[in-house]
Amino acid sequence: MKKILLKIKSTLKNIFTHDPSSKEMLIEVLRNAENKNLLDSDALLMIEGALHVSETHVRDIMVPRVQMIIINDDAKPEAILSNVVESGHSRFPVIGDTNDQIVGILLAKDLLNYFADPKKEFDIKDMMRPPVFIPESKRLNVLLREFRMSRNHMAIIIDEYSGVAGLVTIEDVIEEIIGEIEDEHDYEDDEINIKIHDDNRYTVKALTPIDEFNNFFKTNLSDLEYETIGGLVITAFGYLPKRGETIISNGFNIKVLRADKRRVQLLLFKKNIPDKSIENNYEET
Known part of the structure; x- marks a missing residue:
């Protein structure tokens, strides 16, 4: 992330001869620079993305509750492992009695550590990380700063009625800046449309x-x-x-x-x- 910001800063120094007086003027100058081949399109998209996150709320990019892949706190380790393998995700909200009761976040690597030691007794409560809850209205630039400071990679989004609205990851926020980050699990089962x-x-x-x-x-x-x-x-x-x-x-x-x-x-x-x-x-x- 730091390298991306340094690249943006260096590019801007080479383009501006005076300070833009508004965000609209800034974007216009940048697009003119792209048209003159002074700025490549990827750099322009990243700069526009960086400006965009300061105006975007987490509700705009969250994974909605209906699409969340969750784990019950009483699930057997074999069932959890199957969930991990099938989804390809690395972090999972763990629920208690209801879907609104998020009791922790399970990291796939912590589950794999259990399977690496067959003598170890399984207790999901010992593996879980504490969940981070944020309101739907939080801006992405604020959340990104909090993610970087806390080293958390996932937050649970709470609606105005204190129910779970969805979740957001640091990858989701970064994708708003640099574009979609495609990994080997994003398009699994390509034949199923x-x-x-x-x-x-x-x-x-x-x-x-x-x-x-x-x-x-x-x-x-x-x-x-x-x-x-x-x-x-x-x-x-x-x-x-x-x-x-x-x-x-x-x-x-x-x-x-x-x-x-x-x-x-x-x-x-x-x-x-x-x-x-x-x-x-x-x-x-």
Whole structure:
């Protein structure tokens, strides 16, 4: 992170001959510099991302509660290990009697230490790290500073009614600055574009072909202008949406689950009353 900030500082020194008087002017100067090849596009995205985090709240980027992978405090170690392997995550909220009772954070490496010593008695309470709770309204630049000072990598987000709204990791915050950090688990099971969840919810990859979406949901969306469902969703928004944004379109409640500054990646669909928001994207039957 320090290297990134030093690169940004060095780049800015070479561009500015006077101080911009507003954030809008600053961005305009930077984009002009990119157009003149004085600033590469990746550096521009990082600078814009750094400015963006000071105006963004954790509610805007959090992993929503329905998507959290949690562990019960009475779960057997073998079941927990299966969860770890399947998800590919390194940190897991541990719950007590209800999903709102987060009692700790389990690190995968601590669980692996248990399996490395078969004589050791399993007690998840001894392995858990204390959870960090933050309000939905906390700004990302403040959270990033707290993450760096405390060396925590995950925080549980609490809503106005003291219930669990979701979680956020340091990776989520950094991705707002430098773009999506893709690892080997981000796109596992690439052949599965649409997954069924409880309560009439479906996660759909933005790159899902429209004909595959139509076959699955028995819809009749047109693929004349766009080949993927992500293209249709962006059209419905009228711009590139951020993670957490929602829209009602073509008979679905749609929420953006994963996105960066370049593209939408994962969407949450829930069937709703059909609407006419992008009716022209339906084929004639």
